[in-house]
Structure formats: C-alpha cells, structure tokens
Amino acid sequence: MSRVIQDFTTTVPFWQPRVTPIDLDDASKEQREALQVTPSNQKVSEYVLVLARDAETLKKRTPLFNAIMYNRGGMSRAERELSATGASVVNHCVYCAAVHASRYNQLTKDVTVMERVFADGATAKLDVRQSAILKFAMKLSRTPPEVTADDMQRLRDAGLESDEILDLIMSTSLFGWANRLMHTLGDPVDQSE
Amino acid sequence: MTVFSNTTVRCAAQLDANHPLAAALEDRSAIFAMTEQAQDAALRPRNSGGLSHSERAALASRMARLNGEDSLADHFASFLIDGNAAKIADPTFDGASNPRYAALIRHTDLVTRDTKSVTAADITELKDAGISEDDIVRLSELVAFVNYQARVCRGLRLLSDVS
Numbered sequence: 510m511s512r513v514i515q516d517f518t519t520t521v522p523f524w525q526p527r528v529t530p531i532d533l534d535d536a537s538k539e540q541r542e543a544l545q546v547t548p549s550n551q552k553v554s555e556y557v558l559v560l561a562r563d564a565e566t567l568k569k570r571t572p573l574f575n576a577i578m579y580n581r582g583g584m585s586r587a588e589r590e591l592s593a594t595g596a597s598v599v600n601h602c603v604y605c606a607a608v609h610a611s612r613y614n615q616l617t618k619d620v621t622v623m624e625r626v627f628a629d630g631a632t633a634k635l636d637v638r639q640s641a642i643l644k645f646a647m648k649l650s651r652t653p654p655e656v657t658a659d660d661m662q663r664l665r666d667a668g669l670e671s672d673e674i675l676d677l678i679m680s681t682s683l684f685g686w687a688n689r690l691m692h693t694l695g696d697p698v699d700q701s702e
Numbered sequence: 703m704t705v706f707s708n709t710t711v712r713c714a715a716q717l718d719a720n721h722p723l724a725a726a727l728e729d730r731s732a733i734f735a736m737t738e739q740a741q742d743a744a745l746r747p748r749n750s751g752g753l754s755h756s757e758r759a760a761l762a763s764r765m766a767r768l769n770g771e772d773s774l775a776d777h778f779a780s781f782l783i784d785g786n787a788a789k790i791a792d793p794t795f796d797g798a799s800n801p802r803y804a805a806l807i808r809h810t811d812l813v814t815r816d817t818k819s820v821t822a823a824d825i826t827e828l829k830d831a832g833i834s835e836d837d838i839v840r841l842s843e844l845v846a847f848v849n850y851q852a853r854v855c856r857g858l859r860l861l862s863d864v865s
Contacts, residue, residue: 678857
C-alpha cells in the first residue's frame with residue numbers, strides 16, 4: 510500500500526485516482542480530441558484520463574487553463590504560481606500545491622517563499638508585494654470569498670496595476686476549479702513505493 | 703459577442719467599454735470567451751449523461767448562492783428547470799426523501815464550502831448512491847467550474863468598484 514501524503518511538500522507526489530481512469534484504447538473520438546492524443550503524444554496522465562469521462566468540459570478546460578496561467582503581459586508567471594499555491598493551501602490540495610510551489614521555486618530560484626507559505630499560510634513573512642498577493646489569493650479561495658476593498662487597496666499599495674490584479678483574480682479562481690477536481694478525485698501518494 | 707456581454711463579466715454590472723478596466727478585459731477577451739464555452743460544456747453539454755440540464759442549472763444556482771453571488775444564482779435559476787429539480791436551487795433543501803438528490807446535494811455543498819475536508823469516503827458515498835463514475839466526473843467538473851466562475855465574479859466586482 511502506498512502512503513497518502515497529508516503535509517505540503519515541493520516534491521511532486523503520485524496521484525492515485527478514486528475514480529477509474531478511462532482506457533486509452535477504448536477512448537471515443539471526442540475523448541481522444543479532448544486528451545489531445547496524437548501519434549507523437551501518447552503519454553497521458555491518469556488524472557487527465559479520469560477527466561476524460563467528461564470530454565466536453567475537458568476539451569474547453571485545457572486551453573483556458575493554459576491561457577490564464579501562461580498568457581503574456583500582466584502579472585508574472587512566478588506570481589501566478591504563488592496565487593495558485595495560495596488557493597491550493599486553502600483547499601488543501603497537496604498535489605496541486607507541490608506542482609505549483611515547485612514551479613515557483615524553479616522560476617525564482619528561491620525556496621524560502623514557499624517554505625514560509627507552507628509553514629505559516631496567510632501570515633507568512635514575505636515582502637509587501639508577495640504578502641498582498643498571497644493574502645488576496647487565500648481570502649478569495651474561501652467560500653463565500655472573504656476579499657474586501659481593503660485587500661484590493663493592499664494590492665494597489667504594493668504596486669500592482671489593474672491588469673496584474675485581473676491576472677491574480679483569474680489564476681486564483683482557476684485553482685478554485687483545479688483544486689476541486691484534483692483534491693476530490695484522487696489521493697497524493699508517496700513515490701517511493 | 704463582446705467581452706462585456708459575457709455572463710461572467712456581467713456579474714460586475716458597472717463594467718462597460720468606458721470603464722478604466724476595459725482595455726485589460728479586452729486584452730483577455732479570449733479567456734472570457736473560453737470561460738463562456740466551459741460554462742456551456744458544464745451546464746448544457748450535448749451529452750448530459752445522468753445529470754440533466756435542469757439538475758445542472760439548479761445545482762449551479764445553489765453554488766452561486768453559497769458563494770454569495772446572487773446575480774449569477776438568479777441567472778442560472780432563469781434556465782429552463784423542470785419542476786422537480788427546481789428545489790435543488792434552494793440552499794436549505796437537502797434532498798429530503800430523494801436519495802439521489804440527497805447524494806448530489808451533499809457532495810456539491812461539501813466540495814463548494816469545504817474542499818479540504820473531502821476524502822475518499824465521499825466519492826464512495828456517491829458510488830453507493832448509484833451515481834456512475836462518468837457522472838461523478840461530470841458533477842465534479844460542474845462544481846469546480848461554478849466555484850471558479852463565482853470567484854471571477856467576486857474579484858471583477860471588487861476590482862471594478864475600486865478602479
């Protein structure tokens with residue numbers, strides 16, 4: 510038996526599905542399209558093979574995800590990873606937090622920010638701009654969301670422009686979506702087994 | 703369709719082409735167009751499986767309400783919902799004597815309000831209520847999408863108020 514990981518980590522675990530992934534050999538045309546399976550791309554994760562059970566939504570979700578996380582302009586890639594991690598901490602999606610915290614570390618070459626986020630959450634000691642972004646992301650991730658005009662003002666005071674705040678809203682909200690799939694449809698498990 | 707007629711952008715009623723945020727929204731119009739397409743895929747798919755369009759609209763309205771997004775909730779409630787499913791939109795309705803509704807509602811509310819507390823047992827509970835694995839993923843995408851959309855709405859309204 511593999512061990513389910515409970516604590517946040519930057520080592521990306523395995524994801525063990527709670528719903529049976531589809532068999533790629535039996536996939537319908539629509540499912541193959543949604544999976545973006547091509548002769549040169551036959552490698553599909555179990556997570557995506559679970560989501561292929563709703564091919565219509567998966568097909569729309571993948572390009573939307575990429576546009577929100579990787580489009581040019583606005584807030585930096587690293588800061589989008591910070592907001593994604595903030596949401597993942599609130600929703601306790603250990604797998605999502607590992608993927609996006611490790612991307613943040615790769616982009617910034619600085620592991621201290623994520624160490625503090627994992628240890629202290631919204632009260633982590635960060636610079637003014639990082640702290641404003643993290644607090645906003647974590648409050649927007651509650652149900653109902655707890656963001657206020659004061660949180661918005663803190664972002665402005667930290668120097669964020671409107672287009673950057675828009676990217677912060679989109680990337681945080683996107684993880685309100687991703688966390689609710691990944692954390693509920695599977696378990697993060699140890700890779701050592 | 704302009705970015706200002708998008709369902710998700712319309713949650714912030716004051717946003718129009720004259721608003722200071724207009725240019726930033728226009729730059730991201732593809733994101734909002736894809737959001738609208740994802741909404742159609744989650745709420746009104748061609749293949750709805752075991753979750754009818756009525757049940758999806760009612761669950762979406764319920765989740766928008768739980769997130770404090772009343773205009774979004776009213777929008778989804780305005781979709782054609784058949785008599786039986788309409789009750790689901792009321793956050794105080796727990797499914798009563800309909801075990802399938804009770805299972806769908808319990809899971810929708812839990813994942814919406816308290817994602818972190820969901821365990822493998824909650825997925826088992828859906829299976830035990832006779833919900834197929836395909837429908838578990840369909841329900842999960844619907845719940846996840848509406849929770850995304852409700853947050854975009856909240857953020858846009860706050861940003862457009864202040865700017």
